[in-house]
Amino acid sequence: MMKKNSAIGVMDSGVGGLTTVKELQKLLPKENLIYFGDNKNVPYGNKSEEEIIALTRRMIEFLISQDVKVIAVACNTISTIIDEISKDYDIKIIKVIDPVVDNIKNTLKKDKVGLIATNFTVNSGYYDKMLGNIRVFGKGSAELAAIVDSGKIDREEVKRIIKLHVDKIIEAGHVDTIILGCTHYPILKDLFQECYPDINFINPAFQQAEAIKDYLKEKELINEVEDKYFKIFTSGDKDKYDVIMEMLDLEGPKEIIQYKD
Ligand code: DGL
Numbered sequence: 001m002m003k004k005n006s007a008i009g010v011m012d013s014g015v016g017g018l019t020t021v022k023e024l025q026k027l028l029p030k031e032n033l034i035y036f037g038d039n040k041n042v043p044y045g046n047k048s049e050e051e052i053i054a055l056t057r058r059m060i061e062f063l064i065s066q067d068v069k070v071i072a073v074a075c076n077t078i079s080t081i082i083d084e085i086s087k088d089y090d091i092k093i094i095k096v097i098d099p100v101v102d103n104i105k106n107t108l109k110k111d112k113v114g115l116i117a118t119n120f121t122v123n124s125g126y127y128d129k130m131l132g133n134i135r136v137f138g139k140g141s142a143e144l145a146a147i148v149d150s151g152k153i154d155r156e157e158v159k160r161i162i163k164l165h166v167d168k169i170i171e172a173g174h175v176d177t178i179i180l181g182c183t184h185y186p187i188l189k190d191l192f193q194e195c196y197p198d199i200n201f202i203n204p205a206f207q208q209a210e211a212i213k214d215y216l217k218e219k220e221l222i223n224e225v226e227d228k229y230f231k232i233f234t235s236g237d238k239d240k241y242d243v244i245m246e247m248l249d250l251e252g253p254k255e256i257i258q259y260k261d
Contacts, residue, residue: 002069004223007032007231008212009068011059014042014149014236015244016183017074020096021230023209024072025251028216030223032230034066036259039236043145044077045118045182052081052120060089062233062259069221070094072212074205076181077118080126092215096183099211100204101130108177111135114169114199117181118145127181137173139165141182148184151240153247158188162195176200187247230254235261 008024010017014037021033036059038044044052056078063071070092073079079095086093104113112135115127119140128136144161147153169178177200180186186203193201216222231254232241238256245254 002219002221003067004069004221005032005225006067006069007034007229009034009036009063009066009071010074011036011063011071011078012038012075012183013044013055013077014039014145014184015151015240016145016148016185016187017072018244018248018250019183019186019203019205020072020074020208022248022250023205024212027209027213028222030226030228032223032228034063034068035230035232036063037232037234037236037241039149039234039240041235042149043118044075045120045140045145046142047120049081052078053085056082057085058261060085060091060093064089064091070212070215072096072208074183074208076121076183076204080121080124094208094211094215096204096208097126097130097181099207100179100202101127103207104131104134104179104202108134110176112137112173112175114166114173114175114178115139115181116141116165116169116178116185121181127179135173137169137175138181139169141165144188145182145184148187148244149240151237151243153188155191159191159195162188162192166192166196166199170196170199177202179204187244232256233259235259
């Protein structure tokens with residue numbers, strides 16, 4: 001039996017899922033949050049499907065052990081494979097991709113869109129399949145998520161990498177809208193925008209948070225108690241969370257806990 005005051009569980013390979021936390025804090029300010037960042041194993045986007053599935057099972061099972069009421073997969077890479085395993089768990093799992101796809105289908109003026117994501121996400125063809133008749137011009141980055149996750153962001157170097165990838169997307173598709181299809185990337189949104197002021201960069205975390213709110217409303221599981229907590233479990237370095245939380249202007253107080261297998 002799910003309880004209103006149980007936390008929303010949020011998981012990602014690293015710090016990227018904090019972009020979903022940011023939208024959840026805006027939309028559902030009274031919710032307790034339990035975050036799992038598998039920073040020890042980031043980046044997932046360069047791993048095999050078998051490896052990602054094994055690591056994902058471990059995260060889901062940990063969050064279930066924390067008695068969460070819903071799980072947000074705040075990772076595009078995991079979202080592309082989660083259907084393979086979500087049937088093995090009773091808990092509701094909400095992906096980061098599907099809600100934004102619905103929104104794009106209803107709002108996009110052109111019949112084409114750009115996508116920058118991990119190699120795994122681009123190669124999976126998941127966005128292409130979900131977007132149906134909308135043509136996707138995708139480009140994977142092997143390095144961007146790991147750079148963000150390191151917490152050491154050299155703005156000029158990051159802009160150079162962004163341009164390397166985004167120029168290719170624009171050359172190929174002449175798109176005016178590009179999905180930031182890795183949750184680590186909206187942390188760099190100002191740099192994307194600085195490089196391409198006329199492009200509309202989409203952050204899928206917003207629609208994911210809306211989908212979570214709709215689900216909690218439907219199940220009458222919205223928390224009403226004021227005294228909330230925000231716990232972050234990480235398999236990696238605890239210190240980088242302060243840097244990223246500051247970049248995202250996230251709300252505290254929070255407790256950062258070392259996760260050990
Ligand atoms: N944040 C993840 C995503 O949205 C992936 C980063 C990674 O681990 O490669 O795809």
